[in-house]
Amino acid sequence: MTPPGFIKSLGLLFAPDIRRIRNTYAGPSPQPAAPSLIILFLGLLFICAEYYVSTRLFQHIMDQIHLEGLRYVLLAKLLQMVYLVFTVLLIYSNIVMSISSYFTSPEVEMMHCRPVSESAIFANRFIETFIRSSWMFLVFAVPILFAYSRVLAPDEPFFPQLFLIILPSLILPTAAGVIIGILLIMVFSPRRTQQVFLIMGIFLATGLIMIFRMMQPEKLIDPIGLEQVNFYLDTLRIPTIDWSPAAWAAEGIAAYGENRPAINRHFSVRLWGTALFGLGCAFSIFRLFWWKARSGGRDSERVETHPSVKTRKRSPASPFRCSLLQRDLILFNRDPGQWSQLIVIAALIVIYVFNFKNLPYELYGFQYSMAFVSVGAAGLILSALLARFGFPAVSAEGRSIWILQTGPINWRRYLWQKFLFLIIPSMLIGTVLVVFSVRILDVRTALVVKCVVAEWAIAVGCTGLAVGLGAQKPRFDMKDAAMVAVSATGLYYMITAVIFIVLTIGLVILPDTVRYLSIGYRWLQFIRHTDRTAVWILVTVITSLVVIVPMENGIRSLKKPID
Amino acid sequence: MLSIENLMKRYGKRTVVDQLSLTVNRGELFAFLGPNGAGKTTTIKMMCGLLRPGGGHVVINGFDIVKNSRAAKASFGYIPDQPFLYDRLTPREFLRFIGGLYGIKPEDCDSRTEYWLDQFELLPFQDELIGSFSHGMRQKIAFTAAFIHNPPVLIVDEPMVGLDPRGAVILKKLLRQRCEAGLTAFVSTHSLDVAEQIADRIGIIHQGRLIAEGTMSELRDMTRQSNHRLESIFLELTRARDIGEIPVEALRQ
Numbered sequence: 001m002t003p004p005g006f007i008k009s010l011g012l013l014f015a016p017d018i019r020r021i022r023n024t025y026a027g028p029s030p031q032p033a034a035p036s037l038i039i040l041f042l043g044l045l046f047i048c049a050e051y052y053v054s055t056r057l058f059q060h061i062m063d064q065i066h067l068e069g070l071r072y073v074l075l076a077k078l079l080q081m082v083y084l085v086f087t088v089l090l091i092y093s094n095i096v097m098s099i100s101s102y103f104t105s106p107e108v109e110m111m112h113c114r115p116v117s118e119s120a121i122f123a124n125r126f127i128e129t130f131i132r133s134s135w136m137f138l139v140f141a142v143p144i145l146f147a148y149s150r151v152l153a154p155d156e157p158f159f160p161q162l163f164l165i166i167l168p169s170l171i172l173p174t175a176a177g178v179i180i181g182i183l184l185i186m187v188f189s190p191r192r193t194q195q196v197f198l199i200m201g202i203f204l205a206t207g208l209i210m211i212f213r214m215m216q217p218e219k220l221i222d223p224i225g226l227e228q229v230n231f232y233l234d235t236l237r238i239p240t241i242d243w244s245p246a247a248w249a250a251e252g253i254a255a256y257g258e259n260r261p262a263i264n265r266h267f268s269v270r271l272w273g274t275a276l277f278g279l280g281c282a283f284s285i286f287r288l289f290w291w292k293a294r295s296g297g298r299d300s301e302r303v304e305t306h307p308s309v310k311t312r313k314r315s316p317a318s319p320f321r322c323s324l325l326q327r328d329l330i331l332f333n334r335d336p337g338q339w340s341q342l343i344v345i346a347a348l349i350v351i352y353v354f355n356f357k358n359l360p361y362e363l364y365g366f367q368y369s370m371a372f373v374s375v376g377a378a379g380l381i382l383s384a385l386l387a388r389f390g391f392p393a394v395s396a397e398g399r400s401i402w403i404l405q406t407g408p409i410n411w412r413r414y415l416w417q418k419f420l421f422l423i424i425p426s427m428l429i430g431t432v433l434v435v436f437s438v439r440i441l442d443v444r445t446a447l448v449v450k451c452v453v454a455e456w457a458i459a460v461g462c463t464g465l466a467v468g469l470g471a472q473k474p475r476f477d478m479k480d481a482a483m484v485a486v487s488a489t490g491l492y493y494m495i496t497a498v499i500f501i502v503l504t505i506g507l508v509i510l511p512d513t514v515r516y517l518s519i520g521y522r523w524l525q526f527i528r529h530t531d532r533t534a535v536w537i538l539v540t541v542i543t544s545l546v547v548i549v550p551m552e553n554g555i556r557s558l559k560k561p562i563d
Numbered sequence: 564m565l566s567i568e569n570l571m572k573r574y575g576k577r578t579v580v581d582q583l584s585l586t587v588n589r590g591e592l593f594a595f596l597g598p599n600g601a602g603k604t605t606t607i608k609m610m611c612g613l614l615r616p617g618g619g620h621v622v623i624n625g626f627d628i629v630k631n632s633r634a635a636k637a638s639f640g641y642i643p644d645q646p647f648l649y650d651r652l653t654p655r656e657f658l659r660f661i662g663g664l665y666g667i668k669p670e671d672c673d674s675r676t677e678y679w680l681d682q683f684e685l686l687p688f689q690d691e692l693i694g695s696f697s698h699g700m701r702q703k704i705a706f707t708a709a710f711i712h713n714p715p716v717l718i719v720d721e722p723m724v725g726l727d728p729r730g731a732v733i734l735k736k737l738l739r740q741r742c743e744a745g746l747t748a749f750v751s752t753h754s755l756d757v758a759e760q761i762a763d764r765i766g767i768i769h770q771g772r773l774i775a776e777g778t779m780s781e782l783r784d785m786t787r788q789s790n791h792r793l794e795s796i797f798l799e800l801t802r803a804r805d806i807g808e809i810p811v812e813a814l815r816q
Contacts, residue, residue: 319672323663327652334651334692399647403708406611407664408637561615561629 009120035488047143054147076254086141087246093133094177101125122286130174164268168275169249175278179285185293356437367441374437375451379458383497390466392484393418395474411558419467426463430455454508461546462497468550469493472557507539564589564747571618579605581771592742594762595751598801602771603751607720611641639716640709650694665712679707698725717748735761759793769801
């Protein structure tokens with residue numbers, strides 16, 4: 001019996017993945033298609049919005065700048081900026097993915113103990129890394145490139161040429177990621193390397209987003225003069241060096257705007273040559289060092305017992321409460337994938353504050369209204385954060401849930417503890433956001449207090465909603481807690497949270513709105529003196545309901561054994 | 564101490580557990596055998612409150628697992644066939660956590676942790692992350708976690724999975740010792756040798772129904788095979804294509 005050849009082996013290695021996808025929707029026990037369709041719809045919506053905004057931006061540049069050369073430089077700079085951001089992200093993403101694909105994935109051992117050629121395994125893992133890392137480029141960058149092609153309407157068929165440029169510029173980061181990944185595993189263990197790069201990746205992504213935001217691309221929409229263009233070009237000075245493939249790709253695409261296909265072909269050839277060279281290098285590194293990396297690179301798993309375990313003897317709280325809190329703290333502390341997300345929160349807050357500071361609120365004239373707009377915006381940020389940390393709080397138990405399910409657990413205490421664990425940071429973040437933004441508006445202290453109290457109500461309500469709804473349909477099979485909210489229940493949570501935020505703000509501003517309107521409309525006189533106390537009681541009742549109803553449903557759901 | 568009465572479970576039209584009834588007395592080690600897909604794990608999951616029974620009752624230490632689940636769950640320790648533990652906790656931290664769930668005071672938990680880790684020869688590894696442990700070591704950790712609250716009943720799904728010969732001997736000895744001290748153990752296993760060596764009574768489930776139950780000698784009598792080993796008895800009882808061919812009631816008597 002002869003082992004299968006390269007092509008056949010590659011096909012066989014991909015067969016389980018294809019089968020798995022097919023079985024998800026058309027297998028013996030298919031998954032409901034609705035959640036996937038909703039996500040697909042939202043994704044398409046995002047792509048369309050991105051395409052629209054990019055088209056407007058490119059069109060604006062075309063309309064405003066009449067100097068051909070300057071227009072070309074500006075467009076090329078813009079594309080370089082997009083390409084450079086994505087290339088850096090792609091390299092990091094590929095390093096993390098390659099460690100998973102080549103070392104930690106359960107399929108790796110299965111492949112290596114079969115009579116399959118090394119080249120087929122390399123190709124299979126390479127393609128997997130490529131797909132898992134590059135999809136974001138297709139979603140986020142391709143609509144921009146399509147918009148570019150539409151606005152500039154190049155003479156030659158654009159899409160085949162675009163494909164010829166994009167493909168090698170995606171292969172290169174994958175090859176680089178695989179090479180760096182294998183070399184890193186030779187020094188460290190796969191888990192540690194992946195963690196380090198995950199954190200670095202989050203830092204990088206956050207930094208890039210913040211830099212991009214602070215460059216204020218929206219200023220391009222303003223009418224600009226030549227002097228300002230020069231200043232703008234100056235601010236766009238980014239490290240796009242001649243030997244950077246990201247710059248080649250951007251230059252190659254931008255060359256179409258100038259109808260210079262020869263330049264495009266030149267960069268295309270350069271990119272393909274480099275990509276094939278990178279691919280060859282990655283394969284050589286794989287052949288030379290994969291076994292060495294797999295058998296080497298170990299690090300000690302010995303850890304210091306957590307200090308909270310040592311001091312627990314003096315805790316006045318019940319052993320049950322202590323145990324859960326302590327476990328959550330230790331697990332959070334030891335999982336960089338979890339705590340690194342705090343960086344994302346910090347970035348979100350900085351971006352929010354930056355945006356708010358740059359809002360032309362004086363144009364609107366209503367500081368009062370703007371104060372409550374800030375309450376709403378802070379509420380939306382909070383609800384998004386709770387979708388990440390509160391909604392998956394129960395699902396985060398993962399496959400270890402059997403420990404709790406077979407123990408004498410008081411599920412009510414368990415879920416309320418989750419709620420209490422989240423409520424303090426939620427209220428704190430909400431307070432910081434609101435106080436900062438209303439202080440910028442320079443409003444009365446009474447209004448600041450009103451806004452803060454409204455934000456507390458939103459924080460309490462959204463926390464209860466997130467924890468409670470998350471407990472109603474927990475996903476213990478999910479490896480990544482961040483993905484738990486990407487479900488129909490997650491979407492339901494977001495919609496309910498937004499309605500609750502709008503309702504709370506609407507009620508809080510009701511007495512003042514009625515008083516304001518009654519000046520012009522006499523028929524409103526009879527409700528002129530709307531009882532503020534009654535409004536706050538109503539807010540309290542609604543907030544309590546928004547907390548208690550989902551929490552109680554969640555408790556009921558947790559108590560029930562699986563059918 | 565542990566009684567199952569007319570337990571049932573259906574998935575669609577397929578009956579996985581069919582009118583299963585049995586009793587395990589205090590201090591008894593009951594081995595639960597059956598071919599793959601016979602309904603062993605489903606039965607155990609219903610016993611532990613992980614699956615809702617389609618019918619019937621499970622009573623542990625006098626508490627119904629559905630009606631009085633917290634009291635019932637406080638009465639048993641459970642070791643699943645695949646114990647998913649917290650990879651980023653050390654055994655000491657994990658056992659502190661488990662102790663807390665059962666309301667054990669920290670000072671008591673410390674001494675119990677040390678005792679049980681020592682019993683399973685895991686004391687030198689108490690400060691290493693569970694994530695770095697082998698399957699057998701994880702199995703031992705699951706055992707220590709099940710014993711930490713001194714439960715009167717122990718429910719085990721495949722006890723020997725991943726254990727080395729020394730670990731298996733320690734476990735068998737420990738189970739026997741604890742049963743002699745009054746522990747009631749319900750052990751589901753594919754290892755017929757283990758069942759033969761340590762069980763007081765053996766139950767065989769096939770196609771969701773309990774087809775035989777009794778001591779080794781009673782099982783031999785049922786199959787009229789004196790001196791035969793459990794393997795032969797098991798194969799003979801489970802080979803019948805039609806469950807009706809086996810005179811269950813006659814065999815029981």
